[in-house]
Amino acid sequence: MCSDFVHSGHSPVVRILELSGSILLGRPLVTTILLILVVLAVVVFLVMKSQQRGSGHSATQLDDAKADARQAIERLGGQVYNLTGSDDASRQALADAAERYNAAGSQIDQAATPVQARLAKQTALEGLYYIRAARVAMGMDPGPEVPSIDGQKAAGSVTEDREVEFEGRKVAASPNPSSHTPNYYPGGRVAGRPVPAGWYSEPWWKPALVAGAWGLGSMMLFSTMFSGMAGVPYGAEAFAQGGDTGAGDSGDQGDSGDQGDSGDQGMDAGDSGADQGSVDNTDFTADGGGSDYGDFGGGDFGGGDFGGFDF
Structure with missing residues (x-):
């Protein structure tokens, strides 16, 4: 070792200082690298935990939204399976409800987000409005109130009888069902435009x-139809x-009106947990007259896919 110091061209003291300096400098560098690795590991751990909590929260929100939607769907199913129309207006309304x-x-089977589950609930609520319309047409008590659907309040409603000439035919609107106005619409938006709630001689919104x-x-x-109507x-x-009249539309907003039992609620519904299988619309003589609904991906849900209908 002494020979190394002698032949290195430096004094032994200088060489020892050089070796000591390299050791002293190397040790903090290793320590710094280790600290950086530890900090990175802690950050990764915290991020993963946060993502897990967020994922768990999202899953809970989706489950809650699905459960809320299924209450309305089951309530609608109980009515669809237990009511039979007695005239054209009630049969048409029940066909639309089905x-x-x-x-x-x-x-709801395809819903992967809370928003999609809420839209499924909106569809069920619209069906419940058709149930109420059918019951009114048959002279029955309409039953409990149904929460508002999106766009309904802003769309307004028919408040007087009207009949107009349009493209060589007569089109009528009325606040009441009749053999002349058997097609009901609960009010809302179709393809981005409002359609007032009421009874019509034909489903002029369907195209x-x-x-x-x-x-x-x-x-x-x-x-022609609605000019000057209150x-x-x-x-x-x-x-x-x-x-967009500036009137606003509270829409669902927590479903303050749907706080009761999701089953019958005095509507002669029978079993609120009715099977959610497909209802054969051929049991009703009407042609549906309303929405051409499909699933999220391909049906004509308001003129497009699931996101296209502005309820």
Whole structure:
């Protein structure tokens, strides 16, 4: 070792200092690297725990949303299976309710997010409005109130009898069911435009629901049919722009009106846990007259896929 110091060209003291310095400098570097690795490991652990908590919270939200939607779907199913129409208006309304029941069951089975589960509930609530309409048409008590669906309040409602000429035929609207106005709509948006709640001689909104777009004559029909009607506080121009009247629409907002039993609630529903299997619409003589609903991915749910219908 001494010979190394002698032949190195440096004094032994300098060489020892050089070796000592390298050791002293090397030790903090290793320690720093170890500390960095420890910190990184802690950060990764905390991030993973946070993601797990977030995933668990999202799963809980989805489960809660699905359970909430299934209450409305089961309530609708109990009515669909236990009511039989006695005239054209009630049979048509029950056919539309059955269509919503089938669609809601398909949607909730495919729901992967709370938003999709909520849309399934909206479909079921719309079906419950058709149930109420059918009961009114048959002279029965309509039953408990149903929470508002999106776009319903802003769309308004038919408050007087109207009959207009449109494209060579007569189109009528009424606040009450009759053999002349057997087609009910609960109010809401179809392909981005409002349709007032009421009874009609024909489902004039259905072409837009199926195609996802309104025809050129829709604005003229709306203007002729609803101009000056107290229950429709907007004109044809607002209709063409989506019916944004500034009135707002509380929509579901926590379902404050749906706090009771999800089953019958005095509506002669029978078993609220009715099988959510497919209802054969051929049991009703009407053609459905309303929405051409499908599943999330491919049905005509308001003119497109599941996200296209603005309830």
